[in-house]
Each structure stands twice: as structure tokens, then as C-alpha cells.
Amino acid sequence: MLSIDELHELVVNRRSIRGYDKNRDVPDEMIQRILDCARWAPSGGNGQPWEFIVIRDKSSRDKIADLFLKQQEHKKEMEMAMRGEVKMTGAGFRHAPVHILVLGDPRVNETYPIRTRLDKSESHFFTSLGNATLIIHFAATSLGLSSQYVSDASSPYFETMLKAHFDIPEPLKVYHLIPIGYASGTVAPRPRRELSEIVHSEKYEHEKFRDEKTFKKFVMTASRRGAYGRKTWVEDDVQR
Numbered sequence: 001m002l003s004i005d006e007l008h009e010l011v012v013n014r015r016s017i018r019g020y021d022k023n024r025d026v027p028d029e030m031i032q033r034i035l036d037c038a039r040w041a042p043s044g045g046n047g048q049p050w051e052f053i054v055i056r057d058k059s060s061r062d063k064i065a066d067l068f069l070k071q072q073e074h075k076k077e078m079e080m081a082m083r084g085e086v087k088m089t090g091a092g093f094r095h096a097p098v099h100i101l102v103l104g105d106p107r108v109n110e111t112y113p114i115r116t117r118l119d120k121s122e123s124h125f126f127t128s129l130g131n132a133t134l135i136i137h138f139a140a141t142s143l144g145l146s147s148q149y150v151s152d153a154s155s156p157y158f159e160t161m162l163k164a165h166f167d168i169p170e171p172l173k174v175y176h177l178i179p180i181g182y183a184s185g186t187v188a189p190r191p192r193r194e195l196s197e198i199v200h201s202e203k204y205e206h207e208k209f210r211d212e213k214t215f216k217k218f219v220m221t222a223s224r225r226g227a228y229g230r231k232t233w234v235e236d237d238v239q240r
Contacts, residue, residue: 014138016149035136050129054100064094101162103172108128133178146180147180154173191221
């Protein structure tokens with residue numbers, strides 16, 4: 001059994017990688033081990049909504065990357081219109097030798113009790129898919145591989161084009177795309193809030209509640225919008 005120290009090391013060392021060694025392949029055996037771990041993820045009602053398409057064909061991987069860049073255009077336009085700046089990621093993941101497309105079958109809501117199905121079937125559906133997806137990332141890390149979240153795969157345009165290209169039947173949904181390969185370089189860890197800031201004892205400790213100024217500072221200095229801490233905190237930046 002994995003020790004807590006080993007688990008902690010695994011979690012701390014996982015990275016979202018956007019640059020891959022295009023000359024280094026990933027054996028099928030590794031991908032099968034990763035997906036065998038993912039199928040043991042917890043799911044609401046044991047509905048197991050996940051299915052996976054393993055994509056190795058270069059033309060298909062290039063197609064995915066091109067679709068990603070095309071749907072980014074609207075995001076860029078919206079960011080510029082509302083925030084006056086653009087921070088978009090590229091499609092370096094096209095060089096990852098394996099792409100895993102995570103699909104979900106929403107019909108699993110039939111596995112829930114009636115009240116659960118009416119109240120929170122959608123929440124259970126996405127949580128279950130999230131559990132399997134996270135396990136894929138951890139399993140890849142444990143094998144010395146790198147991976148990336150490409151959540152834009154579920155956006156309306158991207159999903160529609162993926163379903164057409166890969167002949168995905170209704171009512172299946174595209175949840176995430178996960179490129180897997182060997183990183184072309186190292187990536188520093190992203191900032192994390194201290195444990196003492198986020199853990200409360202017995203009830204919510206209101207002295208830890210972040211006011212708007214504190215929260216905006218977090219957004220601009222520790223999140224992706226603030227380039228993960230590389231941006232200098234200036235109040236005017238969030239007063240547009």
C-alpha cells in the first residue's frame with residue numbers, strides 16, 4: 001500500500017505540462033496501466049460514466065491542437081474586451097505522443113435513487129468524471145510521465161468537432177482531453193495557499209475569510225490570471 005509520504009510526494013510533484021519531447025514515445029503498457037487505475041475511481045451510484053479514447057495518430061493529434069487554437073480565438077476576444085489583456089496557453093500538447101479523450105455517459109443518472117437523480121445527478125456525473133481524470137494524472141506522474149488538463153475540449157465548438165471527427169455517438173459527452181508524454185523541460189510548482197489558511201477547526205474561522213482586496217490580490221499574484229505569482233500586485237489592475 002502506498003504510504004502517506006509517497007502519496008504526498010506524488011501529489012506535490014504532479015505538474016500540468018505544456019511542452020513534450022516529440023521524439024520519445026509512451027508504451028501501450030503504460031497507458032493501459034494508467035487507464036486500469038482510472039476505472040477504479042469512485043463514482044456516484046457506482047455509475048462509472050467514463051469511457052476513454054486513446055489517440056496516437058499524428059494527424060488526429062494535430063487536428064485536436066488546431067481545433068484548440070481555433071476555439072481560443074473567441075476566448076482571446078472576450079478577454080481583451082473585458083480585461084484589456086490576454087493570457088492564453090498554446091497548443092504545445094500536440095507533441096505529446098498520446099492523447100486521452102475522457103468521455104462521459106449521462107445515462108448513468110439511472111443508477112441513482114430518484115431523489116438523488118432529481119437533485120444532483122449532474123453534480124455526481126461531473127464529480128465522477130473528475131475523479132477518474134485526476135487518477136489518470138496521478139498514475140501518469142507515478143510512471144515518470146507528464147500530462148496536462150485540456151478542459152476546453154468540453155466547450156460547445158470543440159466538443160462538437162471532436163465528436164464528429166472521432167465518431168462519438170449521442171448521448172456521450174466530451175469531458176476532458178489529457179495529453180500524455182515525457183516533458184521537454186521542468187516546470188516550477190505553482191503557488192499554494194498555506195494549510196493554516198484553508199483549514200478550520202469545528203466551525204468556520206471568520207478571521208481567515210478573505211475580504212475582496214485580499215482575494216483580488218490572490219487572483220493577481222497566485223493564479224493563472226496573474227501568471228502564477230510573476231505579476232506585481234497593483235490595485236489598479238483589478239479596477240478596470
